[in-house]
Amino acid sequence: MMMNDFEINVVSPIKFGAIGDSITDDTRAFQEAINFAQDTGAILDGFGKTYLISDAMGKIPSSAGSTRIDYGLYINKSITIKNTKLKLKDNCKDFTSVLNIYSPKDSFVNIENVTINGNKENQMHTSSREDGGMHGIRIYGNTLLAETGYIHINKCSINNCQSDGLLFRGISPQRAVIENCSFELNTRNGMTDNALDNVNIKNCIFSGTKGTFPESGYHCEPDDYQIINCRVIEGCITKNNVTGFRFDIRPGNCDGITITDCYSSDNEGISFITESSETNPRFFRNIKIDNCNMKQIIFSHNTAELGSGIGGYNNIRISNCTLSNIIGITFKSSDAGIGKQISIDNCYGTVMFVGRFQGVNIKNLTSKLTENTQRGVNGLYITTMKDLVIDSCNFENINSISVSIDLRNGNYENVKIKNCSFKTDGYSIFVKGDKIFIDGNTFYARGSWNYCTRGENTTNVIYSNNIHVNKQMNGTIPSGAYVDNLPLEAIKTNNITV
Known part of the structure; x- marks a missing residue:
């Protein structure tokens, strides 16, 4: 050049x-x-x-x-x-x-x-x-x-x-x-x-x-x-x-x-x-x-x-x-x-x-x-939530007053919670709404005074195929650990405790 x-x-x-x-x-x-x-x-x-x-x-x-x-x-x-x-x-x-x-x-x-x-x-x-x-x-x-x-x-x-x-x-x-x-x-x-x-x-x-x-x-x-x-x-x-x-x-x-x-x-x-x-x-x-x-x-x-x-x-x-x-x-x-x-x-x-x-x-x-x-x-x-799907999620919680899924202050319709794992010392699920489907989840035990699932004022609830593991996160086995608070008309099928 x-x-x-x-x-x-x-x-x-x-x-x-x-x-x-x-x-x-x-x-x-x-x-x-x-x-x-x-x-x-x-x-x-x-x-x-x-x-x-x-x-x-x-x-x-x-x-x-x-x-x-x-x-x-x-x-x-x-x-x-x-x-x-x-x-x-x-x-x-x-x-x-x-x-x-x-x-x-x-x-x-x-x-x-x-x-x-x-x-x-x-x-x-x-x-x-x-x-x-x-x-x-x-x-x-x-x-x-x-x-x-x-x-x-x-x-x-x-x-x-x-x-x-x-x-x-x-x-x-x-x-x-x-x-x-x-x-x-x-x-x-x-x-x-x-x-x-x-x-x-x-x-x-x-x-x-x-x-x-x-x-x-x-x-x-x-x-x-x-x-x-x-x-x-x-x-x-x-x-x-x-x-x-x-x-x-x-x-x-x-x-x-x-x-x-x-x-x-x-x-x-x-x-x-x-x-x-x-x-x-x-x-x-x-x-x-x-x-x-x-x-x-x-x-x-x-x-x-x-x-x-x-x-x-x-x-x-x-x-x-x-x-x-x-x-x-x-x-x-x-x-x-x-x-x-x-x-x-x-x-x-x-x-x-x-x-x-x-x-x-x-x-x-x-x-x-x-x-x-x-x-x-x-x-x-x-x-206000319609058509919510929570699928294959993993929740771990070491606080007794926390909630893994908290859907209680509003209007929820057609909620599906499925295939999730809950290792928690507090509530796993707290939900209010209509058409609630909870299926195939695994709940690990917690203190006997807490709920795995709490469903106040819910309608059309199906609670099926869930597994409750009778063991806390620290490995201890509490008495009466599995408690839920779902409405009496909730459909419960094929849930087991191991």
Whole structure:
């Protein structure tokens, strides 16, 4: 390769007068290098140097795609930028982001091995603008909710920003892939995602977000009343944030979210939050969470107006997950919302329901209860549940006042509890409802004053093929350990004590 060929294909900001010493303001020179690379197709390579960026150029021109007051570097055509360190200069304007991307349809923006330091300790941030104003990378359509091009951000570190490390603002990318990146010590969120669809986030680390609500590692919050689609998050880690992965759907709806192979040490590992009204119902639909390890998964649905069927959950699947909080998985809604087609399979932890639900399947759940307030499956609050199946679950409990399956405060209809194992010093099952089917379970003995199964105010109960093992968890054999409290009209068949 001749030198002139290399210069055509790879360009350095140094060629345009940048110094790269992290002291000299290189904004104008770096922008000229961007413009050249966009116009010629050259790769912009910073060769590992640190370039100081500021608001020196003034407001980003509307021709670049900006629809609001913004400052900093900007991209508005296809480009590759690599091997570069960018640092925001002290005391920049409130709407300065280090790198602003306005990518039109069919463009390709590739940011690789780039480190961004927002220098938040030396910024005065007073903005009330809803997106915060000062970001590491801000990605925006040339009009709000515009369809934009292909965006690839790989092996980047976006840290110490006064607002979000990375912001997708109300766009619909043809495809966006964020991979192998770290987001550390940002103020509002590590990443804020307002894109509508086609976003894949993988093998990223979000940590140390602190300072401005909601302080999440990853935060999804759609604009207006749009629907969030086609979001895949895989192999990501969140730690030392308030919430790990937060989906804040007010306004908007969420349809098509997959989270796999993720870990969070944050108190709220995954949080789905929405608010509905009769005129603007909100939904979480088609959400899959698989093979994740975290403290808690929360679905919280509130309504501003009472009514029937105002939003809710539909087709939620949680599988192969480990939850470590006292309450691991929570589905909570007001009386107006309704949850349908919820499945929890092969998980470790506890589950709680508050609200209205129809069609819930819990299978292969393992709950080892250590606190008096814990419940393996908890409907202790006001819950209306129809068509609940609890199948092949394992409950262990060392507290005499805890309950493995507690369905006593609400209205339950068509409940099937089958093929489960109860090793507990407290109640195994406490249920009130109609059409209760308890079949093929194994109950280990406990103190003689507690019940294996308690069914107050239940009707149409079938209690069959259950085995009562006359031995406590510590191996002792109590007298009269097997006691149940089912209604007299309950049908009891083929139950044995061994």
